Amino acid sequence: MFLKVLGTLTLCLAVAAAPSPKKKHMRGTVPFTSDKGGSAPSSSASNQNQVGRPIDRSTPAQKSTSTGGDLRGSQNSTGVKIDAGTLKKCEQKQSLETFIQISSATKPHTPPQGGVYFISDLRETPQLFYLNSAGKWPKQMTFFSDGVPYFSVSPDGEKILVATHRGGDEQYQIYLLEPKAALRLTPLLTEKDVRIESVSWGPDSKWFAFTSNARNKTDMDLYRFNLHSQKAPLLSELVGHNEVTDVSLDGKRIVLTNFRSISDSDVVIWDIAEKTLTKTPKKAGESRDFSGLFGKNSKTLFYLSDADKGVVQLHSLDLTVGKASKALTFGKWEIEAFSLNKDRNSLILTENEEGYAHFAGFEVDGRGKRGKTFSVPTSPNSIVSSASLGDRGNIFFAETSSVRNSDIWEWRGEKRVQWTQAAQVWMDSDCLSREELVHYPTFDGKVIPAFLYLPQDAHGPVPFIVSVHGGPESQYRPAFSRLFQYFLQRGFGVLAPNVRGSTGYGRDYTRLDNYKLRMDSVKDVIAGAKWLL
Secondary structure (H helix, E strand, C coil): CEEEEECCEEEEECEEECCCCCCCCCCCCCCCCCCCCCCCCCCCHHHHHHHCCCCCCCCHHHHHHCCCCCCCCCECCCCCECCHHHHHHCCCCCCHHHHHCCCCEEEEECCCCCCEEEEEEEECEEEEEEECCCCCCCEECCCCCCCCCCEEECCCCCCEEEEECCCCCCCCEEEEEECCCCCEEEEEECCCCCCEEEEEECCCCCEEEEEECCCCCCCCEEEEEECCCCECCEEECCCCEEEEEEECCCCCEEEEEEEEECCEEEEEEEECCCCEEEECCCCCCCCEEEEEEECCCCCEEEEEECCCCCCCEEEEEECCCCCCCEECCCCCCEEEEEEECCCCCEEEEEEEECCEEEEEEEEECCCCCEEEECCCCCCCCCEEEEEEECCCCCEEEEEEECCEEEEEEEEECCEEEECCCCCCCCCCHHHCCCEEEEEEECCCCCEEEEEEECCCCCCCEEEEEECCCCCCCCCCCCCCCHHHHHHHHCCCEEEEECCCCCCCCCHHHHHHHCHHHHHHHHHHHHHHHHHHC
8 A cells, every 4th residue: 555646636446346236325324423522423332333444345246246347337326226338338448638628617696687697618728608598508707827717797797806816826807798898808907916705796787895805915905896986995804714795675784704723714794884893793712604695574593503503504693683593504515505596585504414505595684584485406415506596496506426527506386497518428328337435434533434436347456546535624525526437447446535624523523633633634545445355
């Protein structure tokens, strides 16, 4: 066994027996409970055979053919039967260059005029595109050499703020794009060595709030840019990392997230007339409060928080009372994002279930109370994101899975409509390897969630790549990976663990590798490699 770093991918190669297609792993378990402080995945007595060390993972058929027999026509890594014709169709291996050229489409936003804006690397670097109907060739809106990391469409749909940077320096600069004025592009905030961290439009589309480190190159202060005067006065000197997330519909308040760390943040509100900054009420101790959005009467605030039980849920706060917020969701999985429609009476949230993501939707009133639910697209074993609600009850969103790159879809009249077809059309998804959610035991008895990938015709010993995500506060998600599929086509297996310290499983699990415990997460990686042997 040896370790090698290739870019951001850590390779840990070990010869291991291919897991049996009939072997079932723990799925849907909550990775909590610990007797040593904090929380971690755990197994019950009924699951001992599922998470114990796989001494022999071959089926009888695999045992009888492990010295050279042909298993084609049996099953793939997910237990789905694959006929010999499919395997023959998939014998051709695609080059790394071919995989790199597979593009994606993400971050959809539908303006009042209809259609959808989105980011795509169709032209190698991520650029802004627009489509006015499904299935057609998109119109490219930007042509920056270093691409567009984010954009924001004005409430009237007439203007777009686009961010770019130079040479990958991540010093984001802001330009104004006017689609109806022959794509006129006006530089607004382009000072060198200054980073524009976040932007949010005012309700009349004549100004926007933003955070920037222009004052001292360190702290992200709050500013307001007036499009008519082309001036951006400083509203408030802030400390640390701050992101503006919304402006109230009456234009009187701006809400921001103040980050002290990945696990400790506050939601703060700037009153434009009073020139005061107020922190929303929170419980004692550290908690993640973030991503505030105002309700339709500007007197209610929705935001995400893990203050209750250490799992991020959706909260609402009555700004006229000033009391503690109320939770609107109570699930065992974390809410990672939410969005509101233009009228602020329909809400869609995105729930992270062990790396997969799905939507839930319900109505909300002016006081922040939940109403009846409405239909949303369901996508098992995939990751949906960036829900953008249209004026006709439609929903645009991005979706990806281990065998499909990200595309833009619309949910309309209880049906899914695919708007983009990123350049994977030449590759049959049947020729790609799907993931399997597994859980393996680690050195101290805890259980680590991971995603296991096997080559299409895996039988006998398989060389494995153990891919460890960065962060360390991050999470591996089973999205489409060009690099994974390249190695899988060449006979490698992949194990992608979410070791202790990963996000997505609650506050306690994220804290299990803090400070002097950091090497425990490395031990989790080693345990994963041993589990494969």
